[in-house]
Amino acid sequence: xKFDKGLMAGSGTMLVLSLLEGADMYGYQMIEELARRxxxxxxxxxxxxxxxLHGLERDGCLASYRQEAPxxxxxxxxxxxxxxKRLLDGKRAEWEAFQQGVDSVLSGGASALA
Amino acid sequence: xKFDKGLMAGSGTMLVLSLLEGADMYGYQMIEELARRxxxxxxxxxxxxxxxLHGLERDGCLASYRQEAPxxxxxxxxxxxxxxKRLLDGKRAEWEAFQQGVDSVLSGGASALA
DNA sequence: TTATATACCTTGCTGTTCTAGGTATATTAT
DNA sequence: ATAATATACCTAGAACAGCAAGGTATATAA
Numbered sequence: 001x002k003f004d005k006g007l008m009a010g011s012g013t014m015l016v017l018s019l020l021e022g023a024d025m026y027g028y029q030m031i032e033e034l035a036r037r038x039x040x041x042x043x044x045x046x047x048x049x050x051x052x053l054h055g056l057e058r059d060g061c062l063a064s065y066r067q068e069a070p071x072x073x074x075x076x077x078x079x080x081x082x083x084x085k086r087l088l089d090g091k092r093a094e095w096e097a098f099q100q101g102v103d104s105v106l107s108g109g110a111s112a113l114a
Numbered sequence: 115x116k117f118d119k120g121l122m123a124g125s126g127t128m129l130v131l132s133l134l135e136g137a138d139m140y141g142y143q144m145i146e147e148l149a150r151r152x153x154x155x156x157x158x159x160x161x162x163x164x165x166x167l168h169g170l171e172r173d174g175c176l177a178s179y180r181q182e183a184p185x186x187x188x189x190x191x192x193x194x195x196x197x198x199k200r201l202l203d204g205k206r207a208e209w210e211a212f213q214q215g216v217d218s219v220l221s222g223g224a225s226a227l228a
Numbered sequence: 229t230t231a232t233a234t235a236c237c238t239t240g241c242t243g244t245t246c247t248a249g250g251t252a253t254a255t256t257a258t
Numbered sequence: 259a260t261a262a263t264a265t266a267c268c269t270a271g272a273a274c275a276g277c278a279a280g281g282t283a284t285a286t287a288a
Contacts, residue, residue: 007209012244013244015220038215044245050269102129142234142236165237188284190235
């Protein structure tokens with residue numbers, strides 16, 4: 001990424017899952033799509049992405065299938081499973097809570113939660 | 115913390131620095147203050163905090179002094195230096211960009227950045 | 229007198245990202 | 259034709275941050 005690598009930790013999985021919510025994608029495409037959607041802020045490295053994909057598939061959160069591109073090149077597409085969708089929902093909720101917590105601390109601690 | 119530990123990575127330093135922007139504090143107090151300001155969402159562990167403090171002091175971002183509490187116990191207070199303030203400002207800017215980037219990806223990539 | 233709260237610290241584990249490689253095919257430039 | 263680049267997948271090892279679990283010591287509460 002372009003900034004403190006640490007910030008990315010913990011969000012990488014969520015970002016990947018969220019990409020697959022809209023459409024099946026292959027790895028290389030996810031990197032491009034992540035850059036596009038973030039205005040080039042997120043430039044995920046392959047060494048980061050592929051281990052994430054393999055782990056999620058191993059845990060049953062993603063399913064993969066091979067499909068030939070019009071060019072003739074073979075691509076490995078990933079699809080979000082029901083379990084993956086549940087994981088995404090959980091990560092998203094965690095992210096929102098975290099975001100709120102950080103902003104609350106940064107602003108001195110006066111946030112009115114519920 | 116209460117959630118995916120990974121999310122914390124990269125933010126710990128910023129949160130600590132931001133606490134010290136308002137007032138000098140000692141370690142134990144920072145943990146309590148962080149919990150208070152975040153409605154108990156952030157329960158930073160001592161094994162996380164002390165290495166952060168030592169690193170920031172080593173880098174000249176914090177300065178420390180010992181002061182006796184009314185109870186007789188000695189406390190080690192930390193003060194934000196000018197260099198620490200600059201670091202905080204940078205971290206804050208990074209955090210905002212990151213936050214915006216994540217939300218942009220989560221919402222499909224349509225954010226209008228300036 | 230024992231347990232808990234306060235207050236500081238460190239070592240080693242784990243998990244996540246990145247670096248830096250490797251393989252192979254398709255396209256573009258020379 | 260040949261070289262360079264883009265596409266597309268992968269992995270091993272380094273680096274780093276947070277955590278668990280320990281240690282030390284004093285003050286307060288049971």
